[in-house]
Amino acid sequence: MRIRHLPETLINQIAAGEVIERPAAAVKELVENSLDAGATQIDVDIREGGKSLIIVDDNGSGMNREELVAALDRHATSKLLGDDLLNIQFMGFRGEALPSIASVSRLKIATRMKDGEGWEVTVEGGKKEMAAPSSQARGTRIEVRDLFYATPARLKFLKSERAEALAIKEMLQRLAMANPEAGFRLTIDGKQSFYHAPVSDPQMRLADILGRDFGQNSFMIDTEREGIRLSGFAALPTYNRKTAQHQYLFVNRRPVRDKLIHGCVRAAYADVLAKDRHAAVALFIDLPSSLVDMNVHPAKAEVRFQDPGLVRGLIISALKHGVHQHGFQTSSTLSVAALGHLKAENQNAPALPYRSPSYSMNAGLAEAVRNSYMPQMGLQEMQMPSARFEEAPVAAIPEHFPLGAARAQIHENYIIAQNEQGVVIIDQHAAHERLVYERFKTQMEKHGIEKQGLLTPELVELDEADAERLLSRADMLAKLGLEIESFGIGTIAVQTIPALLAKANISKLIKDLADELTENDEANGLEERLNHILSTMACHGSVRSGRRLSVDEMNALLRQMEETPLSGQCNHGRPTYIKLSLRDIEKLFGRT
Ligand code: ADP
Ligand code: MG
Numbered sequence: 351m352r353i354r355h356l357p358e359t360l361i362n363q364i365a366a367g368e369v370i371e372r373p374a375a376a377v378k379e380l381v382e383n384s385l386d387a388g389a390t391q392i393d394v395d396i397r398e399g400g401k402s403l404i405i406v407d408d409n410g411s412g413m414n415r416e417e418l419v420a421a422l423d424r425h426a427t428s429k430l431l432g433d434d435l436l437n438i439q440f441m442g443f444r445g446e447a448l449p450s451i452a453s454v455s456r457l458k459i460a461t462r463m464k465d466g467e468g469w470e471v472t473v474e475g476g477k478k479e480m481a482a483p484s485s486q487a488r489g490t491r492i493e494v495r496d497l498f499y500a501t502p503a504r505l506k507f508l509k510s511e512r513a514e515a516l517a518i519k520e521m522l523q524r525l526a527m528a529n530p531e532a533g534f535r536l537t538i539d540g541k542q543s544f545y546h547a548p549v550s551d552p553q554m555r556l557a558d559i560l561g562r563d564f565g566q567n568s569f570m571i572d573t574e575r576e577g578i579r580l581s582g583f584a585a586l587p588t589y590n591r592k593t594a595q596h597q598y599l600f601v602n603r604r605p606v607r608d609k610l611i612h613g614c615v616r617a618a619y620a621d622v623l624a625k626d627r628h629a630a631v632a633l634f635i636d637l638p639s640s641l642v643d644m645n646v647h648p649a650k651a652e653v654r655f656q657d658p659g660l661v662r663g664l665i666i667s668a669l670k671h672g673v674h675q676h677g678f679q680t681s682s683t684l685s686v687a688a689l690g691h692l693k694a695e696n697q698n699a700p701a702l703p704y705r706s707p708s709y710s711m712n713a714g715l716a717e718a719v720r721n722s723y724m725p726q727m728g729l730q731e732m733q734m735p736s737a738r739f740e741e742a743p744v745a746a747i748p749e750h751f752p753l754g755a756a757r758a759q760i761h762e763n764y765i766i767a768q769n770e771q772g773v774v775i776i777d778q779h780a781a782h783e784r785l786v787y788e789r790f791k792t793q794m795e796k797h798g799i800e801k802q803g804l805l806t807p808e809l810v811e812l813d814e815a816d817a818e819r820l821l822s823r824a825d826m827l828a829k830l831g832l833e834i835e836s837f838g839i840g841t842i843a844v845q846t847i848p849a850l851l852a853k854a855n856i857s858k859l860i861k862d863l864a865d866e867l868t869e870n871d872e873a874n875g876l877e878e879r880l881n882h883i884l885s886t887m888a889c890h891g892s893v894r895s896g897r898r899l900s901v902d903e904m905n906a907l908l909r910q911m912e913e914t915p916l917s918g919q920c921n922h923g924r925p926t927y928i929k930l931s932l933r934d935i936e937k938l939f940g941r942t
Contacts, residue, residue, distance in 0.1 A: 359476030362424060362453035363501055368648035369450045372508060373400025373497055374517035375649055376455075379447035380492050381525050384408035385532065386429060386440045389489060390548055394522060395537040399514030401497055401505075409489040412463040415481050418471055421459070422478055424449045436640045441604060446648070452476060454504070456495040460486035475500045519543055523559050524605035527598060527632060530555035556583055556632050560596070563589070564630060569672045571633070575664050578641070582633040584615075584669055586676055587622035588918060588925045589630065596630035601642060603634070607651045614662055618669035620878055621787075621885075622916055623923040631669070635661065674915045752912055753927065756904035762896045765904045772931040778893055778904075780920035781911055786850055787888035787921050788914045793850075794830075794884075800849040801831035807843040810857045814840045816864035823867060830883060834860075854890040862886050885921040 356364075370376050377394060384392045387410025397403040413421060420426045427445030431437065451457055452473040462468035462484070470484035498505040508514055515538050523544075526534040530552045536543040549555050557565035567589035572581045582600075585591075599611040611633065619629045643654040655661045749755050753776065754769025765776040793799045812820070817840050820827070824834055831848035844856055851859065866886045893899070899907070911917040911926065920926055 358424070359453050362449045362476055365424070365446050365648070366450035366454045366501070367504070369444075369446050370454065370497075371649065372517060373404060373514050374521040376400065376404055376451055376494055376497060377406065377518050378521050378525070378649070379442075379451065380404070380406040380494075381522065382441035383447065383492075384410050384490065385525070385529055386442055387411045387490065389532060391533045391535075393535045393537070394518070396515060396518055397539055399508070399511035400494075400518055401508065401511065401514065402495065404494040404497065405491065407489070407491040412466065412486075412489050413461045413469070414463050414466055415469045418459060418461055418469050419478075419481055421448050422452055422471070422473060435645050436643065438639050438644050441650075443644070444648070444650075449476075451494055451497075452478075454500045455497045456499070458493040458495075459490065460484045460492075461490040462486045462488055464488070515539075521605075524598060524600075527552075527556055527559055528600045528603045528605055528634070552581075552634075553583065560630065560632065564596075568630070569676045571668045571672055573664070573668045576660060578635060578637040578661065578664060580633060580635055580664050580668055582631065584633070584672055585630040586918070587619055587629065587673060587916075587923050590623055590627040590923050591630055592627070594628040597628070598632040600632075600634045601644075601653050602636055602639065604644070604650065604653070606653050608653065610658065610662060611665070614665040615669065617878075618666045619673060619923075621881060621921065622673060622919050627923050633665065635665075676918075751908065753908040756901055756908060759899055759904060762898055765899070765907070767904075767908060769929075772929060772933070772935060774927055774929050776908065776911075776927040777920075777925075778897075778899065778907065780924055781907060781917065781926040782892035783888050783920050784917050784926055785907075785910050785914050786891040787885055788916065789850060790830075790848070790884045790888060791881075794880075798829065799831035801833070801846040802849040802852060803846045804844065807835075807837075807845050808856045809837055810842045810844060810860045812840055812842060812861065812864055816861075816868075817842055819867050820860065820864050826880070827863075827883070830880070830887070832863075832887075848887060848891070851887060851891040859887065859890045862890070888921060 369379065373396070377396070377400065381392055381394065384406060387408060389408035389410035391409045393405075393407045395403070395405040395407070417428070423445075425445040426449075427443060429438075429440040429443050429445075431439065435443070448457075448459075453476040456475070457473045458470065459472075460468065460470035468484035468486035469481050470486065471481045472479045498508070509517075519536060519538070522534060522536050526532075526546050530549045533546060533548040535545045546555060546558050549558075553565070553570070564583070564585060568583040568585045570581075570583055572579075574580070594612050594615070597611055597615055599606055599608055601608075611631075615629050615631055623629060637655075641656045643656075644650055646652045646654050749769050752769065753774050754767040756765050756767045758766045759778070760766060763778055765778055767774040767776065790799060817836070820834060820842060821836055827834060831846060831851075833845040835843045835845060837843040842860060844860065847854070847856060847859075863883060863886055866882060893907075918926060
């Protein structure tokens with residue numbers, strides 16, 4: 351074996367293996383170049399998932415002849431101002447993209463500087479032709495044909511055209527989110543996929559891309575710590591998603607993939623989202639370039655912060671703060687969805703059945719609500735309705751409270767209240783569970799959980815492993831007000847319980863906790879584990895669905911909800927209440 355120096359084209363192809371992983375990566379590099387060139391309009395045109403053709407056309411600065419020729423040389427860049435890799439002001443800096451793309455495709459670049467002449471050059475499989483005059487009007491247009499034709503192995507690994515086109519679309523949307531002042535157009539196989547006009551407000555661009563729903567159901571973040579600025583938008587917990595895909599992070603305007611963000615979002619929303627649901631966020635971190643290393647990954651898709659702990663803390667506390675501040679809100683799309691559903695139901699509702707005369711006992715809203723579902727019930731239920739109505743002394747409870755005045759309880763779980771805007775329907779169990787949970791947490795922070803001794807210890811029989819597992823956690827449980835001891839094999843004696851759980855079914859609570867510990871034993875940190883246990887306990891301490899409440903009790907619950915952080919959702923991220931405005935209701939009846 352002899353050592354040899356590899357030819358230039360091969361070197362570039364090796365680099366291309368890392369930098370240009372798939373067509374979307376080529377699009378990313380080319381569009382980043384356009385952004386670096388100050389373009390305010392970028393048009394991307396792809397065919398067959400970018401495999402046969404990618405065109406990126408910009409109105410940026412353009413290049414003169416000399417620059418055009420140099421741009422295709424490896425490690426030639428106009429963007430590293432000194433020799434300091436920590437001083438990065440542009441998207442590019444490695445001078446690798448163009449030669450890499452050129453080495454694996456048929457490339458043509460046409461460009462013109464303002465007040466200069468147009469020039470173009472073509473490269474095929476790394477072989478450069480002489481630069482020739484071009485009719486290019488302004489900016490730069492780059493055509494990449496037959497990407498990877500020179501590296502058939504890579505070509506084989508590409509996914510379907512659709513999948514590659516989708517990857518390109520997502521890539522371009524990320525770049526568009528970070529650069530609202532530029533217009534972006536994507537055309538796929540001759541059909542326009544999207545156009546985002548230039549806007550001055552980053553929020554508008556986000557709403558453009560993530561949908562109006564996200565805009566209406568998110569809160570703004572803008573905070574700074576030690577020279578690091580964090581801004582962006584995060585969704586209300588009730589607006590949650592099945593995957594963590596909608597979590598976008600931009601560092602100095604660069605879209606980055608970073609596991610850091612998923613962990614932060616999880617931690618911040620832990621209290622308000624079920625484990626298999628995810629929040630949508632778009633966060634921008636801006637910091638002096640000396641505090642972050644961009645040169646970690648050939649495709650520049652990852653970064654390394656000098657102080658990751660600081661960034662993590664900043665993100666988590668900002669998200670948590672926002673979630674708390676807006677915890678009372680629930681997603682507006684919920685009521686819209688509910689309405690849509692109601693409407694659909696109504697359309698095929700059966701004709702109104704026989705109405706018993708006694709049925710007109712109540713006037714007002716309560717009856718309207720009751721009418722809305724009574725037609726679907728059989729006669730039997732009509733005579734013994736499970737709904738219960740009680741006129742509340744409305745004057746005593748002003749309707750200007752956000753959740754209004756309780757007017758009725760239906761199906762022993764839903765409170766119907768009336769406020770100035772319309773109707774509020776509250777899930778009493780979900781709401782109360784949240785209240786108890788928040789009370790637990792406040793107690794924890796202040797002076798520890800209040801406990802209450804039992805006159806005689808309650809004995810709970812479990813299987814041996816469950817009993818052991820609980821006993822091994824006895825110290826932790828004691829801190830939560832639950833003191834337990836062994837009482838022979840498989841039996842546990844409960845000595846004290848948290849005061850808030852005075853009315854709970856203790857043996858059921860213990861069994862649920864045993865299950866909870868199996869599921870969550872080692873995987874989570876202590877705090878997360880404690881919170882899970884508290885949340886399980888809260889569920890046991892809350893009024894069950896099925897319990898009848900007096901009007902006073904209902905109103906007390908509503909007032910407490912208004913004062914409790916995060917009361918807009920239960921511990922599993924389900925909403926605790928839904929509002930229907932009078933307008934919504936009028937729409938249902940076709941009055942508007
Ligand atoms: P890098 O972006 O890391 O500098 P590239 O290989 O992507 O490396 O590009 C090489 C050089 O070509 C850039 O530094 C820039 O000077 C020039 N260039 C590339 N694309 C454009 C463009 N669209 N408009 C103006 N100049 C460009
Ligand atoms: Mg570049």
